[in-house]
Amino acid sequence: MDKIPQKLIESLMELGLLESEAKIYIALAIMDNAEVKELINLLGLSKPNTYEGLRMLEEKGLVVLINTRPMAYQVTPPDIGLEMLLKTHLDAKKEAQKLFSTMDKEKFVEKSRETLLHVFGEKSIDFKIKDMFDSATKSVFMISSPQYIKYIEILTEKKLKLDITIFSEGKDTEEALKKFFMDKEGNFQIISEENIANIHSSKITGPQELKEYKEALSMFEYKNMMVLMIDDSEIMYVMPFSQDSLSAITTKNKSLITLMKLGLKDITHQLSKN
CATH class of the missing domain: 1.10.10.10 (Winged helix-like DNA-binding domain superfamily/Winged helix DNA-binding domain)
Incomplete structure (x- = not known):
């Protein structure tokens, strides 16, 4: 057939x-x-x-x-058949989660070690973003392009402290965020891609640095970029590069998160002044 x-x-x-x-x-x-x-x-x-x-x-x-x-x-x-197949997968997922959570890692390796960074590929990024938003209980910090706004809807029923910066040239994005933030605690701002691109340009001291800076910017694809921090306990960074497939890194390492928080505060402060 x-x-x-x-x-x-x-x-x-x-x-x-x-x-x-x-x-x-x-x-x-x-x-x-x-x-x-x-x-x-x-x-x-x-x-x-x-x-x-x-x-x-x-x-x-x-x-x-x-x-x-x-x-x-x-x-x-x-x-009916498709529901049965889906239920089989969901049941298997629950059982696997249960077994993973109770598995004794020391039976497999002599010494358990904390992973500093986790890498996510294009097919898993979407699931990781949703998982982070679902797990948020206190706060969400986010700097991103408009393509990630769709995930904010997950937060509709949650009372969280929000700090969200979106870089966009469109009025539709601003209106959508204003509507969402009407009854929410926190801050949001819309800034242009140009402001992001020029955020470090004032610190450039010579023509060679300017050339290297422009070369680096030419590789950026801002529509792919996102920085997401949940409850000050986990950070995700989706790379803003022009490439065929997206990639992202996450960390729960407290020292790294503390350092990244300081850098992110500096960035948002500079953006708010531009």
Whole structure:
């Protein structure tokens, strides 16, 4: 069956099905029920792969055997089947979290050590940002481009001290922040990218430094940048570089956070004066 969308197959594989299982499930979802020989002819799968795929789908509760001679199966409708697959993943997540939290690290390494920095790639940054906002209980400090404003909605029901700086040229960003901050404690400001770019230029003393400074700025992609500090206990820095994939670092190291806080206060002070 060449007409099955490849993206649909890949989506089911992301939910834990093998490719053959995904194809069988989709075919049955289209037909509602079918004999095994129909599926073999329709999908071009081998007989062993088809029977094994049906066995695994039946084990997951996604298909039901409705006849034995000839063997025929009926599908669990996709609106139910997808929920079942998702629940399997969520249950596995809870169990894994529980086991990770109780695992004795000393059984694996002689000496447990604190990781100074954690690195996050493009696919995991989104989840880490949401996790940090979800875990905030006291305060949020943030300097970022408008693309990260969407995460602020997570804070709607929380009473936190907020200090948020967004660099943008658009009025829509300012209006969105004003609306959000109406009943919130804290500060916010909108500043231009030019102000950020020139924040250190006054300290440049010679033409060579100016040249190097401009070369460095040319590599920056401010739409990617974000600095996020939660409860003065964790900081995330999303790199503002022009590159194909985003990367970020986080730390919970108290000494590093103290030093970074001082630097961030200096930056926001200079920005507020410009």
